[in-house]
Amino acid sequence: MGLPLSDNALKILEARYLKRDGQGIVLETPEEMFRRVARHVAAAEKVFDRQAKTGEYEEKFFDLMSTLTFLPNSPTLMNAGRQLGQLSACFVLPIEDSLESIFETLKETALIHKSGGGTGFSFSRLRPANDIVQTTSGIASGPVSFMKIFNAATEIIKQGGTRRGANMGVLRVDHPDIEQFVTAKRDPGELKSFNLSVGITNEFMEAFEQDGDHALVNPRNKRAVKKIGARELFRLIAECAWESGEPGLLFLDRINRDNPTPFHGPIEATNPCGEQPLLAYESCNLGSINLVKMLRKGVKSMEVDWARLGETVDLAVRFLDDVIEVNHFPIPEIERMTRANRKIGLGVMGFAHFLILMGIPYGSRESLGLAEEIMAFITDEAHTASRGLAAKRGDFPNFASSIHARRKEPPIRNAMITTIAPTGTLSIIAGCSSGIEPLYAVSTSRVAAGGVELSEIDPVFRQIARERGMYDAGQQVRECSRSLPLTRPPIPPEMGRLFVTAMDIPPVQHVKMQAAFQRHTDNAVSKTVNFPSHIPVEDMMEVLRLSYELGCKGVTIYRDHSRAGQVIRCGTDKVC
Numbered sequence: 001m002g003l004p005l006s007d008n009a010l011k012i013l014e015a016r017y018l019k020r021d022g023q024g025i026v027l028e029t030p031e032e033m034f035r036r037v038a039r040h041v042a043a044a045e046k047v048f049d050r051q052a053k054t055g056e057y058e059e060k061f062f063d064l065m066s067t068l069t070f071l072p073n074s075p076t077l078m079n080a081g082r083q084l085g086q087l088s089a090c091f092v093l094p095i096e097d098s099l100e101s102i103f104e105t106l107k108e109t110a111l112i113h114k115s116g117g118g119t120g121f122s123f124s125r126l127r128p129a130n131d132i133v134q135t136t137s138g139i140a141s142g143p144v145s146f147m148k149i150f151n152a153a154t155e156i157i158k159q160g161g162t163r164r165g166a167n168m169g170v171l172r173v174d175h176p177d178i179e180q181f182v183t184a185k186r187d188p189g190e191l192k193s194f195n196l197s198v199g200i201t202n203e204f205m206e207a208f209e210q211d212g213d214h215a216l217v218n219p220r221n222k223r224a225v226k227k228i229g230a231r232e233l234f235r236l237i238a239e240c241a242w243e244s245g246e247p248g249l250l251f252l253d254r255i256n257r258d259n260p261t262p263f264h265g266p267i268e269a270t271n272p273c274g275e276q277p278l279l280a281y282e283s284c285n286l287g288s289i290n291l292v293k294m295l296r297k298g299v300k301s302m303e304v305d306w307a308r309l310g311e312t313v314d315l316a317v318r319f320l321d322d323v324i325e326v327n328h329f330p331i332p333e334i335e336r337m338t339r340a341n342r343k344i345g346l347g348v349m350g351f352a353h354f355l356i357l358m359g360i361p362y363g364s365r366e367s368l369g370l371a372e373e374i375m376a377f378i379t380d381e382a383h384t385a386s387r388g389l390a391a392k393r394g395d396f397p398n399f400a401s402s403i404h405a406r407r408k409e410p411p412i413r414n415a416m417i418t419t420i421a422p423t424g425t426l427s428i429i430a431g432c433s434s435g436i437e438p439l440y441a442v443s444t445s446r447v448a449a450g451g452v453e454l455s456e457i458d459p460v461f462r463q464i465a466r467e468r469g470m471y472d473a474g475q476q477v478r479e480c481s482r483s484l485p486l487t488r489p490p491i492p493p494e495m496g497r498l499f500v501t502a503m504d505i506p507p508v509q510h511v512k513m514q515a516a517f518q519r520h521t522d523n524a525v526s527k528t529v530n531f532p533s534h535i536p537v538e539d540m541m542e543v544l545r546l547s548y549e550l551g552c553k554g555v556t557i558y559r560d561h562s563r564a565g566q567v568i569r570c571g572t573d574k575v576c
Contacts, residue, residue: 004431009428041319072285073090092279093109102146118167147184169191197250248554313381320346345421352433375521387413439502
């Protein structure tokens with residue numbers, strides 16, 4: 001019996017994940033890939049128990065992945081059981097205010113990208129452009145100029161030979177070069193390998209609310225160099241995001257409020273998609289549970305199989321903790337920090353399909369309540385599983401100096417446990433909607449990582465339309481009414497309300513959904529707030545402000561067709 005993989009899943013797997021020989025010939029099937037990963041990760045069981053039967057957990061891990069119930073991040077699927085052996089997706093590297101630090105980090109970045117990981121940096125410690133360089137009596141070129149060097153290096157190096165590297169660049173809102181940073185992508189050719197986020201502070205948001213001035217401070221000597229209107233800068237951020245989707249925002253004080261190991265440094269940056277805040281030299285491996293697989297038929301409708309979800313969480317936490325043991329880290333500093341805190345990121349995918357199958361419209365009050373209920377359950381179960389591992393394997397080495405110990409909490413194996421990742425290609429492999437996003441459209445075309453072109457009618461829509469005798473395979477992408485393909489007979493209203501898409505949902509509801517998940521997530525949440533192309537800048541400003549008020553740790557906004565070469569489009573490429 002073959003694996004339940006779609007044609008698009010097979011395309012992605014063959015393009016990026018399956019082993020090849022020196023001539024590029026594919027050497028393994030998807031089933032063999034899952035077996036390779038399961039065997040390699042299960043080998044960690046021997047580290048903790050020499051009598052362990054690794055075959056037992058190999059089978060459990062294989063079943064978890066091959067049924068598409070849970071998938072780990074891409075580097076684990078690509079590299080487990082292979083020579084490279086680097087299994088983490090997320091890294092943060094430090095950049096201090098010296099050429100030695102900058103170019104040492106550039107070298108480390110190259111090694112991480114070569115191994116398949118993505119990197120995040122804060123450039124906030126670098127002195128501003130035109131500041132004095134005392135050792136040479138020259139002037140500094142500033143953070144943005146050095147970002148261009150990192151960008152050029154990233155463009156040259158392919159991640160693990162399968163995709164170009166990705167970076168997150170962060171600059172604090174009080175850095176003197178913040179306006180140059182915010183406007184850097186007004187030139188669409190600049191910093192193409194970077195996502196940009198402004199590091200927002202509570203102090204700045206207070207100045208914004210009071211329509212006051214905000215001080216810009218030279219990080220070299222901690223002196224204020226000028227003041228700028230907080231609302232003026234906030235509007236500039238919104239205007240640039242309206243033009244290109246960037247920058248996003250990171251709420252640094254909120255992130256550090258939840259920093260489990262503050263004695264080992266502040267958190268200043270995240271991975272490229274913003275969901276994983278990390279200390280300097282930390283890495284994290286992620287994995288996502290397919291919520292569609294957590295449904296069962298009830299008396300009248302589909303319902304959550306809570307027992308199965310709990311069992312899946314328990315096994316997934318064990319899997320991710322095992323990954324740390326068998327991981328080959330690209331540099332020694334990363335191995336030390338990762339093993340000291342043992343952060344993992346368990347999240348979900350398929351949430352939009354999960355809601356549709358339960359008969360609940362995305363963005364409704366019921367959907368927001370269910371989001372909180374599901375994520376609270378997952379995080380509680382994941383913490384219980386991690387404490388169970390700590391009892392057998394020991395707590396994470398920095399536990400004694402962590403906020404967990406200060407709060408008199410029981411020992412726990414992993415400093416942080418849950419994260420909501422975007423699951424772009426993983427959700428294609430799993431055949432479900434991505435992360436916690438709504439459907440972008442029912443008929444889509446996209447260019448996936450690795451340059452693979454994919455067109456698709458949403459599989460759940462196709463299933464339900466066929467059951468109702470409405471599916472017209474020859475007509476479904478010829479003409480679109482907003483997002484729904486034409487069918488005969490027309491789609492009934494009750495079905496249309498379930499297949500609500502990203503552009504149909506008011507931006508405020510996008511933010512409320514992100515906040516609902518964030519309230520029960522240890523790390524952060526990757527979620528895009530989608531806007532139709534005609535939206536005014538003022539609406540974007542309101543959403544940015546609301547994301548702070550509702551407790552999000554960051555926010556990413558995107559106006560339809562604000563970039564050339566948009567990755568995912570309605571099947572008709574219609575501007576929404």
